[in-house]
Amino acid sequence: MSTDRALWRQFFRPIVIFFIIINSASLFLKNWLREKNIDAEVVMAANALFFILAIINGILRIRAIKNSNPNVYVRASAAITFIKLMVSAIAVAIYLFTAGENKSIYAVIVGMVLYIFYMIIETNGAIKMTKRKNGSS
Numbered sequence: 001m002s003t004d005r006a007l008w009r010q011f012f013r014p015i016v017i018f019f020i021i022i023n024s025a026s027l028f029l030k031n032w033l034r035e036k037n038i039d040a041e042v043v044m045a046a047n048a049l050f051f052i053l054a055i056i057n058g059i060l061r062i063r064a065i066k067n068s069n070p071n072v073y074v075r076a077s078a079a080i081t082f083i084k085l086m087v088s089a090i091a092v093a094i095y096l097f098t099a100g101e102n103k104s105i106y107a108v109i110v111g112m113v114l115y116i117f118y119m120i121i122e123t124n125g126a127i128k129m130t131k132r133k134n135g136s137s
Contacts, residue, residue, distance in 0.1 A: 007065070007132065011058045011125040018121055019051040022114065039104035042095065046111030049091055050118040053084050057122055065129055077126070088115055 023044055026033065030040040057080045064076035092111070096103055 007062050007129055008058070010128050010132070011062065011122075012055070014121050014125065015051065015054045015058070015118070018117065019047060022047045037104060037106050038110060039102075039107040042104055042107035043110050043114075046091070046107070046114055049087070050111075050114055053087060054118050054122055056080075057084065058125070061126055061129065073130075084115075084119075 026040045026044045026047070033040045033043070060076050060080055061073075064073040067073065088111075092108055095108070
């Protein structure tokens with residue numbers, strides 16, 4: 001049980017911290033973002049979407065890493081990446097079609113940057129989990 005808790009903490013702590021930092025920055029810098037034609041609400045929605053996907057990612061990775069078959073982890077990683085990419089593309093398409101004249105392309109770009117940062121944080125956590133599973137710290 002303590003190993004599970006350590007895996008959870010190791011994977012999710014940086015994600016939660018990043019989520020809080022981005023949402024706080026979006027709230028505090030709302031006026032500045034508006035001056036730069038960046039919709040802070042779109043940035044916060046993208047951040048929430050990637051946070052939820054990161055939580056799902058972590059749950060699936062932790063389940064997969066416990067399996068004795070290494071192919072399960074590889075398949076889970078590929079599936080997670082594909083699902084995350086598709087959900088992101090669908091979210092951008094829905095936003096662009098529904099926002100009409102009020103769309104904020106710069107907010108979409110910020111969302112893409114958030115995607116990259118979440119991917120880096122998740123990959124870092126996955127590497128640490130794999131090292132811990134294999135016995136090296």
